[in-house]
Amino acid sequence: MQHKTYIPPLNFSPVVSTDVSLYRSGYPMPLNYSFIKDRLNLKTIIYVGDKExxxxxxxxxxxxxxxxFYHVFMDSCRDKNINSQINTVLEIILDIDNYPILIHSNKGKHRVGIIVGIIRKVLQGWSTAGIYQEYSIFSGGLKGDADLEFITMFETHMSVRKDKIPKYVTDSLNI
Structure with a gap:
């Protein structure tokens, strides 16, 4: 009996795997499709990147x-519409009907690192030190000082339907 080989995308990792599943990665390639199909059972993919x-x-x-599939155009944390772009991603992940979700960028480092850092900060209440450490792990130790400063300074004031918010968020924020 031959076993099927599953290869996750570059920089793949669970972000949340409690009541729902939220994942991060680099751009999926054809050799990753069986892993995505058979192991993740995704409902939604959000691509934060600059490829058209x-x-x-x-x-x-x-x-x-x-x-x-959602493409949220994002070049860097210096984009003039970056807050709007981040809020678009947050609106998608704050709707339980969209899960399981994969968020990916080209390499799964900086752009996804910003998104995950903001999820950790705003939705899960992580410490800045923990966010920086995780960012460093996935960026391969490349600093990304502007990204980290952006995460630290990021604030949002969005309205979402309370009945659609995933339990990991309500539990983290005591909503």
Whole structure:
């Protein structure tokens, strides 16, 4: 009997795996599709990146699997619309109907690091030291001082439906 080989995308890791599943990674390649399909059962993928077009293979995979895809254009934390872009991602992840979710960027380092850092800060109440440490692990020790400063200074004032917020958020924030 031959076992199927599963290869996760670059920099893949769970962000939350309690009542719902939220993952992070780099851009999925065809060799990652069986892992995504068979192991993650995703409902939603959020791509935070600067590539305009998806590959035909990736588009076909998303369509075949019925995965909702969002592209939130993001070049860096210096983008003039960065707060709006971050809020768009937060609105998607603050709706329980979108889970399980994978958030990916090109390499799964800096852009996803910003998003995950903000999730850790705003939705989970992590310490700045913990956020910085996690960012460093996934960025390969590359500093990203502007990204870390952005995470530290980020604030949001959004309205979301309380009945749609995932339990990991309500538990973390005592809502």
């Amino acid at each position: 077009d998806l590959t035909d293979e990736y588009s076909e995979f998303l369509k075949a699997e019925g995965i909702e």
